[in-house]
Amino acid sequence: MALRIGDTAPDFTAETTEGRIGFHNWLGDSWGVLFSHPKDFTPVCTTELGCVAQLKPEFDRRNVKVIGLSVDSVEDHKRWANDIRDTQGVAPNYPVIGDSDLSVSTLYDMLPAGTQGAAAGRTPADNQTVRTVFVIGPDKKIKLELAYPMTTGRNFDEVLRVIDSIQLTSKYKVATPVNWKPGDDVIIAGSVSDDDAKQLFPQGWTAAKPYIRMVHQPNA
Secondary structure (H helix, E strand, C coil): CCCCCCCECCCCEEEECCEEEEHHHHHCCCEEEEEEECCCCCHHHHHHHHHHHHHHHHHHHCCEEEEEEECCCHHHHHHHHHHHHHHHCCCCCCCEEECCCCHHHHHCCCCCCCCCCCCCCCCHHHHCCCCEEEEECCCCEEEEEEECCCCCCCCHHHHHHHHHHHHHHHHCCEECCCCCCCCCCEEECCCCCHHHHHHHCCCCCEEEECCEEEECCCCC
16 A cells, blocks of 8 residues: 555664664654665765765754665675775764565555565665655654655755655644745645634744745744
8 A cells, every 4th residue: 555645654673784773763753754776885875875974963953863764684784884884985884774674565565565685686776765764753654755766866955855844844834835945934824723823923924825825934
């Protein structure tokens, strides 16, 4: 069954480059980003793993735990880390799941449920659908799911931007407009009546249309 926003992120136990984990226990009360890869020693993924390592302080600041996944073994991941350090300037400083039996990839609907065998002998093209980003809330619910083609590197600045929006809108009755960035004006949620909005946003708002009520970001 396909996973959708609002579904509970499936729990699992797996070996990682930082030891064996139970996913939900590992997340604890933190937010999480799970991002997956179709094969070790592939060029686009090498750049992505390095980028996330460089951005880890930004994820930490947002109380977000990052975990990678690739369909090869933990031993292969550790060898790959040397290449990532050599080419990107930093090795992964977060766990990377070894998924050589494809169990997590299948559990998260990144491969067809009927996929047989293990990662050995499979090519990146065989696993091309294992190019997904999941953002998971402290409630273990999926907040965002993004799937990318193999030839397009992921934009992790965009992942951070979406996390900022999700965290903001989980605290305040607002939504964020197109191309919003932290500090920009936001939209009063449609579920809030004008009377309630006057209490929540006493500074008032501007409205090009009655349903587009813009206010300053509450916590800016």
